[in-house]
Structure formats: structure tokens, C-alpha cells
Amino acid sequence: MKKVVLLGDSLTYGYGLESGVNWSDTLTHSLADTSVVNCGIPGDTTSGMLSRFQQQVLVVKPDAVVIFGGLNDLHWNTDISVVASNLNAMIAQAQFAGIKPVLVITSAIDPVGSLAMFGHNQQAVETLRNSVKKLSEQHAPKIKLMYGHGPTALKIIDAYALFEQYAAQNGYSPLYQPDGIHLSQLGASLIADKVISEFPII
Numbered sequence: 463m464k465k466v467v468l469l470g471d472s473l474t475y476g477y478g479l480e481s482g483v484n485w486s487d488t489l490t491h492s493l494a495d496t497s498v499v500n501c502g503i504p505g506d507t508t509s510g511m512l513s514r515f516q517q518q519v520l521v522v523k524p525d526a527v528v529i530f531g532g533l534n535d536l537h538w539n540t541d542i543s544v545v546a547s548n549l550n551a552m553i554a555q556a557q558f559a560g561i562k563p564v565l566v567i568t569s570a571i572d573p574v575g576s577l578a579m580f581g582h583n584q585q586a587v588e589t590l591r592n593s594v595k596k597l598s599e600q601h602a603p604k605i606k607l608m609y610g611h612g613p614t615a616l617k618i619i620d621a622y623a624l625f626e627q628y629a630a631q632n633g634y635s636p637l638y639q640p641d642g643i644h645l646s647q648l649g650a651s652l653i654a655d656k657v658i659s660e661f662p663i664i
Contacts, residue, residue: 464496467519470530474502478639483647488654507535508548527556530566536593546601557614569621570594572634575642598622617660
């Protein structure tokens with residue numbers, strides 16, 4: 463049986479979702495002969511993920527690891543170069559150990575639905591959204607160029623771009639829970655479909 467580790471924050475953990483509807487649950491039900499281990503921790507940052515990478519990924523020796531984080535870092539105004547560096551380190555360590563990395567560029571937040579969580583500070587919401595956009599459009603291509611080759615070639619799933627595309631036609635609110643931050647069942651389903659599409663890699 464193959465093994466996949468999901469490393470992330472509340473968006474991986476499935477915060478606020480009923481049991482069985484998170485994207486990790488969909489992977490469990492959809493990937494034949496594969497054990498899916500959810501190592502999402504609500505509130506965690508990419509620094510926290512990197513600190514537990516040895517124990518939860520390298521020691522376990524899965525066939526693949528899905529890395530999905532960064533939103534909490536950016537919420538706390540961590541410089542985006544630190545986020546990119548942490549993601550880079552996890553990808554490099556995975557490949558060195560023969561583990562296939564899948565990087566999910568984090569979804570942003572609902573520009574209206576999240577306002578209450580930010581004290582109705584529109585500037586704070588836009589700053590966070592712009593940081594995620596920069597991660598998607600500037601940093602992800604660089605990471606792909608470095609690690610997107612060889613037998614453990616990096617795969618990137620851009621949840622930011624995916625959600626922006628959906629929202630352009632349907633609005634943001636269906637993608638999120640009422641807080642405008644955490645994934646709705648639909649948002650989780652969209653991510654699940656994209657991740658599953660990459661898993662012929664293992």
C-alpha cells in the first residue's frame with residue numbers, strides 16, 4: 463500500500479467541516495490502495511510545518527507529501543520570502559529523500575466575507591490577498607523551475623488561481639465558510655479534485 467502525508471494548517475485539517483467532507487477525506491476515498499495521513503494543525507505556519515517535517519514526513523517515508531500552508535504566516539505579516547524559503551526547504555528535503563512533493567499554493571480569503579475577522583480593516587484584507595497573489599504569480603514559478611524535474615518532480619496546485627477563477631463567475635462566498643477564511647465543502651471539493659488529478663504520480 464502506498465502512503466501520502468498531508469502537511470498543513472487548518473485548511474488541511476478541515477476546520478469547521480463535518481467529518482467526511484474535507485479534501486483529505488475525499489483523497490482517502492478516491493485513491494485506491496493508498497493510506498492518506500492528515501497532519502494538518504490549525505493555526506500552524508510554514509515554519510511550524512518545517513519544524514515537524516522530519517518527524518511527520520521524512521521518518522514516515524511516504525511515497526508523496528502534499529504541502530499546503532502559508533496563510534497563517536501572511537496573516538501575521540511574515541515576510542513572503544520567509545514563506546517561500548520554508549516551502550523551498552520542505553520540497554528540497556522531500557526530493558532528497560525520494561518523496562514526491564505536491565505543493566498547494568494556499569487559497570486567499572474572501573475580500574468581503576473575511577472583513578469581520580479583520581476588524582473590518584479593508585487594507586489588512588487586501589494586503590493579505592496581495593501577498594497570496596504574489597506567492598502564486600512570482601514565487602511558485604521559481605520553485606517549479608528549481609524542482610519540477612526528475613523522478614520526484616514537484617507538482618504545483620494553485621488554489622489561489624483556482625478560487626479566483628471560480629469567484630470571477632460565481633463570487634467568493636460559496637468557496638468559504640461564513641468567516642471568509644476556512645474552506646467550505648465546495649472549496650474543499652475543488653482542491654480535492656485538483657490533488658487527485660495529480661496522483662498518477664505515485
